[in-house]
Amino acid sequence: MKILGLSALYHDSAAALIEDGRIIAAAQEERFTRKKHDAAFPRLAIEYCLAEAGCGLNDIDFVVFYDKPFLKFERLLETYMSFAPRGFSSFKTAIPVWLKEKLFQKDLLAKEFKKFAKDFDWMGKMLFTEHHLSHAASAFFPSPFQDAAVLTMDGVGEWTTTSLAMGAGNSLEIHKELHFPHSLGLLYSAVTYYTGFKVNSGEYKVMGLAPYGEPKYAGLILDKIVDVKADGSFHLDQSYFDYCTGLTMTNDTFADVFGQPVRQADKDPLTQFHMDMAASIQAVTEHIVLKLARSIRQETGARNLCLAGGVALNCVAFSRRPAMPAVPWAPPWPAITSTRTNPAPLPAAARMPCRARIWGRCGGKTTSKRG
C-alpha cells in the first residue's frame, strides 16, 4: 500500500511517500526550486519521492491532501457575515482571491495533477483531510506512543484554532476544539504586528526578543484581552483586534491599553518596551499552554502528550519542566517558532486503517463539545 501525501498552494509545498506505514521519503519543494517557502504544486518533490520509492505514479494507491478547502471558505463567509458591514473592505479583497483560487482548489489541483500526469485517475484516488487532524496525525503517528493526547495549537486552520485529539493505535479522533477567532496563534501574531515584525514569519523574532524583557504587561493582557478559563480554554476580546474585519492585526484600542502606537519597522527603533511586550506575550502563551496541558492530563488521564501546530511548538513554552505534566513529544516538521506551520503531508497516510476513518469524516462536520 503506497500513499502520496501532499501539501501545496498555501506555503511550503511538500510531498511525502508512505509505504505500508513507513515513511520512505519526504521533502519540501523549495529545496529543488531554490525558492524559499515555494507554494507551487510540488512537482519536483513528488518526482523525488517516487524515485526514492522506486515506483511510478501508477503504483500509488491514494493521494492525500492536507486541507479541506470548503471548510476554510465557510469560515471566511461566516466571519464576514457576523462582522458586516465593518468588514467590507477586507471582504472585497479576500473573497475574489478565494473564489479564484481556494474555492476551486480541488479543480486547480486537478489541473496541476493532469499537467503532471494526464492519464492518472487523480480524482478517484484523492482524499482530503481536515487541517487540524493533519497536524495531530503528523505528531501522533510518528511518535513513540501507542496512545496519547494530542494538543494542536495553530493560527487558523479551517475553523479550529486549538484542538485536543486522542490517539490510540491506528485511530485518532478530535475530542474538543476552540474555534476562530479565539486563537493563541493570532494573539501572538497580533503582538508580532504591534512590535513591528512581519506577521507569519516574525513570530520567532518576538520569541527571541522575550528574554531581553520583563513580562510587565502579562497581567494586562490576561486582564483585558484574553480570558483564560480554569481548564486552559480561552476567549479573546475582539474589540482589540482588527483581523476579523480590517487588514491589520490590532486597532487603536489595543495600542491604548499598552500606551504606545504600533512600531513602524522602517523608522521606529526597538526599545525596552518592545522587549517587555515580547516577554509578556511569551509569558501568557506559556501560562495558557501549561494550563491546557495540565487539564488535559487531569481530564483524560493520558500519560503521553504530543504537540502539533505552530504555537504548540513554541519551544520555550514546552521546556518549562517540571511544570509540564508529561514530557511532550513533537515532530520536527512544522516550523516551530511561528504560526507559519507546515502541515506535514504525512498525516492521514501514516497508518492505513486510519485512512479509512479520516475519509469517513470528510463528509461530516467534526463535533465540538466546547464552542
Added chain:
Amino acid sequence: MQGSYLGPVWRQDDIEARLKAAGAVFSVLSDDALIEQTAQALADEKAVGWMQGRMEFGPRALGGRSILGDPRSPTMQKMLNLKVKYRESFRPFAPSVLREDVAEWFEIDGDSPYMLLVAPVAEQHRRQMTAEENALFGIDKLNVPRSSLPAVTHVDYSARIQTVHADTNPRYHALISAFKGKTGCPVVVNTSFNVRGEPIVCTPEDAFRCFMGSEIEVLTVGNCFLKKEEQDPALKLDYKNAFELD
C-alpha cells in the same frame, strides 16, 4: 522513529563527478580521516559546511545539511551571523550535543533529537555577569560571554538543544565525539546550511555554491573535503544578494 532524514542522498562517485563539474578542488578521505580533519577544523575555530547523508525534512538542519562551528569561541556567533549567514541577530545559535553528555552540559537529561526543547546551560558551565554587564542593552548584552559555550548561550542562559544519537546519525555523532576528544567539549554550533533568504542546500552543487558565496572555510560533502584557500578565486560568488531577505 527513523529521524527526519527523509530527503535526497548522493552516492560518493556522483558527488565527486558533480563537484568536479562545478570546478571544485577537493581531496577524497577515508571515513576516519574525514572525521579527524573536520574535527580539527572545528577545533581551529573554522566555519565548516557539513553535507552528509539524506537531507532533513522540515525547517531544522540536524546534521545532514548543517554549518558547524566551535561553541567555545566568543567570536563564533558574530562571525557566523555576519560573514556566513549574512543576517543581523539578537539570538545565538543552537547547540548539537552528544546524547550521553547532555546532562553534564545542560539542565536536561532526555532526548531532544529535533532541536525542540530549550534548557539552561548547566550551572558549572555558566559565568556570572557583573552589574555593569547586566546593565548592557540588546545586542551589547548578548556579546558578553555568559558561559563556556558563548556561541550557543542566550541572555537568559537558555539554549535550544539537539541531542545527537549514535543510532540515528552515526557520522555526525562520530564527528562530535572526535571534537570532544580534542577539546573536552561534546558540543558544536549547528545552524542550517544556507544564507539568509535561501532554502537549505540540497545537492552537492548547492553546497559548493553556498561555500563559495560565503566565508565558510571548510566543506565536506560525503567523503570529499574542500578547503576554501585551495579553490579557484574566480569561482567566488556575490551570493548574499542573490536571495530576497525574509
